[in-house]
Amino acid sequence: MAPPRTYRCEAIILSYSPFGEADLLVTMFTRDQGKVRAVGKGARRSTSRLVGHLEPLTVVRMSMAHGRSIDIISQAEVVESFASLKEDLTAITKGIYLAELVDGFGAEASANPELFQLMIDTLRAVQADPASDLPLRAFEFHLLQVSGLRPELYHCVECRQELEPDAHRFSPNVGGTLCLECAPDDAHLRPLSLRALKVLRLFDRSSIAEACKLSVDDSLAEELKSLLLTTVGYWLGKEIRSNSFLERLHKESLPEVYI
């Protein structure tokens, strides 16, 4: 029996680009099929039934039809629009940053419902507190986790000894934390403070919402950002483009210092 021509799915819209005369080529992350690219026919016309339902950072319920080379979106209905997130420039940029990472780590035709739920939970956390960077840090850690790349935090990855409560070192290249005795020749090796290790362990056993209740000072926030960004960038293997605009907004929001 031939497979059905249509199917339904729930998806988060990651991005789109113009396609043909009035169509959109939409990249989305679905709960059951992983990353999917599909065409919204006529979706750029203001009177299209799809218009407004395919904006990035929107959770959508869709009806799709299998096409010869690419699937076609036949219907779309918004499930969660994150309307208040989209009224804040920093929150939008953080949302786009999440979308870029899910696009980079998500695979086509490979379901990852944990990653789907992770993105929704993080968008909710960003919407609740657009100024906090903790949702992004917790997301980065959980992204590694649900992608099978969770860094080791409890034992030295070289000698397998249990880690003492002390400052250690970390390298994405060897898969996590190293004790001070082990010194592999590794260009990615970096110091890891005890405080940062504790936060990473907390991320490991908490949900996004719980992790966002944490309070961290500026220096710890910087260490976590640098460590997690480096690790995520290492596995992604390319520049995270939306991060440069996010950094720019971050610098602009800092109070000016007069010396």
Added chain:
Amino acid sequence: MTQENLPGAAPSLARLVQELNRLPGIGPKSAQRLAYFIIRLPDEEAYALADAVTSVKQNIVYCEECQNLTDASPCPVCSDPRRDRSMLCVVEEPLDVLAMERTRSYRGLYHVLHGVISPINGIGPDQLKLKELFARLSHPELTELVVATNPTLEGEATAMYIRRHQGRDDLRVTHLARGLPVGGSLEYSDETTLTRAFQGRQEI
């Protein structure tokens, strides 16, 4: 595509196919069809096409005021003394100016950004004509800035960035109304559009 990919074709034909293949949306087969169509054109039509391409590259410049594409700077809109200089409408692309002009309901000036802030594509404020926009805002005659970027996520982000950085307390900053399109339907509208349409309801 090179001549190796088009065995048996004359070098000049292969070159034309190669150049047409660079155009957006034109694949190798379409490029070949277009090339053979051009060959079969009467001489004057083919030369007119070549002349139009040469002429547009030689003559089109950015207007020093609005950054729209024009044959002479300042462009006809910016140099028209009848235009209302108290209003400035910011649009994403030159085609948006044509769309606005077709309405015949706006008589102010324009500013073309040539894109929107698109973090996922690595396009930030420095890649757009935003510096030129902010330089124009100090003009004392200007009282209202209409941000007419598209009502998309990136268009809205660009509008927010402009509002945050425009730097004048006495400038009225507006954006175009959000709501239902003519010929649209309530049933298929998304919740954000319907909410905005309801907020912007008008007496009849």
